[in-house]
Amino acid sequence: MKTQGALLWEPGTNSGWSIEEIEIDPPKRREVMVKLAASGICHSDNHFDDGVIPLEWAPILGGHEGAGVITEIGPEVEDLEVGDHVVLAFLPSCGHCDMCVAGKSNMCVLGAGILGGTAPDGTHRVHARGQGVGCASFLGTFAPYVCAPVDAVIKIGKDIPLDKAALIGCGVPTGWGSSVYAADMQLGDTVVVVGIGGVGINAVQGAVLKGARDIIAIDPVPFKQRKAKEFGATHVVSSHQEAAPIVEQLTNGQGADRVIVTVGVMTGDLLEAAQALTRRGGVTVLTSAAPILQRDVQIDLFTFAMSGKRLQGSLYGTTNARNDVPLICDLYRSGKLKLDELITRTYQLEEINQAFSDMKEGKNLRGVIVYD
Ligand SMILES: NC(=O)c1ccc[n+]([C@@H]2O[C@H](COP(=O)([O-])OP(=O)(O)OC[C@H]3O[C@@H](n4cnc5c(N)ncnc54)[C@H](O)[C@@H]3O)[C@@H](O)[C@H]2O)c1
Ligand SMILES: [Zn+2]
Ligand SMILES: [Zn+2]
CATH class of the missing domain: 3.40.50.720 (NAD(P)-binding Rossmann-like Domain)
Known part of the structure; x- marks a missing residue:
């Protein structure tokens, strides 16, 4: 599908994000398409722009803190279906490597690849100006849709507001x-x-x-x-x-x-x-x-x-996302953990550079990009 996304073409140069047309492939094996409600503005994405986290490839589609609704299912996907509400975890967990089995899923082997510039299988799901685009954390939530590996997709209750749930992708558990x-x-x-x-x-x-x-x-x-x-x-x-x-x-x-x-x-x-x-x-x-x-x-x-x-x-607050994302939702439901109050200001995708400059000036507890 064709849509808009926020890309960095020259990471490490403080050049800011370019909003432009991107093409997202349909989900492949063990992937789903998610229509996002919102994406948080986490300082880590700025680190691609300012060079704190240097990347040796470009372009990058930023954003790793999102939540939304599944619109399409790829082959060999179990336990998820169209219409499910999900949080996208910035660190995937496979569930069967030694660290996952030991209850340390933030150390899952898949995590080593999140800054590698491709999907876990080494190919690209997003394209722009005729070339492959790497996605932050295998996600790229600075676009209204994300083709995500199921290992990063965590189903949540439909009663949790999705624009707030986006923050459970990174900042809240971390x-x-x-x-x-x-x-x-x-x-x-x-x-x-x-x-x-x-x-x-x-x-x-x-x-x-x-x-x-x-x-x-x-x-x-x-x-x-x-x-x-x-x-x-x-x-x-x-x-x-x-x-x-x-x-x-x-x-x-x-x-x-x-x-x-x-x-x-x-x-x-x-x-x-x-x-x-x-x-x-x-x-x-x-x-x-x-x-x-x-x-x-x-x-x-x-x-x-x-x-x-x-x-x-x-890393990721030493959480186990599959256990802790639902737990955080429960704590929110019972009034013991605030999500709504974390959001100082919402932005349209086109305002992303303003959102980052507000973050750097300390104006927001969290800024959030909202999608239609
Ligand atoms: N380890 C992980 O898994 C993980 C995950 C997400 C983010 N991070 C990192 O966590 C950090 C925080 O991210 P964020 O999104 O909350 O950033 P943020 O910009 O929203 O907040 C940073 C805060 O630090 C304050 N600050 C700056 N210098 C300070 C100082 N010397 N003393 C006291 N306060 C100071 C700023 O005023 C600001 O309020 C970033 O480095 C980010 O990359 C790590
Ligand atoms: Zn983050
Ligand atoms: Zn694992």
Whole structure:
């Protein structure tokens, strides 16, 4: 089918997204066509444009946070049918590799290919200007339709509003899971969340759900600080320096049990700053993406070892999407997890560059592109 999509032709040059005609093939083996309701604007897509995540191929159809309705089914698809409401997971899970079987589906072998520039079978589903287009996370939700591998498609109840459900494709589980799973949060913890965007605000939600006693949100943007309070942060500050005396006072000088880093772009100095706020035996979780070639980090290694601290990476919040996407829907239904309030502003696809510039200026908790 012919439709419109947002492409990057020169990744890494801050050239912005080009809206143009694309052609999407019908679903092949174990694929479905999904008519999207909405796509979230996640900072990771900007990393293709600014070069934090360098790509060696182009063009890319961006977008990896979407939800919609299945309109067409390819061969050998079981358990899904036309009309099903689905969330598209930015990390696929096959269900039978060693990591999937071990209950670590965010480490599924299929995940290794999401930035490879083709569908899992090595061919293209999307074409523009007569050539193959790579899709972010095998998806490409910056277009009204997505031909998606079933391993990334998760059926949800028809009562969940699809425009809100889009955020369950990436930002919600990534942030929520960074608290609930990656940080291994415990009742009564003192928690610091660094960076209150579409990911960090969900780390705040996860901390609330796990019964954290104190939640200190750090973000330089006053609007983000207000939102963090609304979502349950007990303290809001602009910087690590401002957070330090508060953490010290709240913990009798011990430091925070968990520090979760969800800033837009990770840098080495931010890791040492996060470590410094973490208590003996505590956990620092790194969820943010850093420039791929960055190697510079300075840590007080003596104290790190002798204080038994843990540094924990977090991909997709260490969630198991097939279990956690329905769980997040249940928590939303019962009023325990907010989705509607995450969306600050909606945009048409044509306004995508405005949406990214608003994200970079800190104007949105999450911006969302809505489709007809
Ligand atoms: N690990 C994963 O699986 C995964 C998944 C999705 C996104 N990410 C990454 O998570 C990060 C956050 O994504 P997002 O969509 O929430 O971004 P965002 O732009 O919506 O939010 C980032 C926030 O960080 C704040 N910030 C920037 N520098 C800061 C600093 N020094 N101290 C405190 N706050 C600061 C900004 O003001 C902004 O509010 C990105 O790096 C993204 O690529 C990782
Ligand atoms: Zn994302
Ligand atoms: Zn797998």
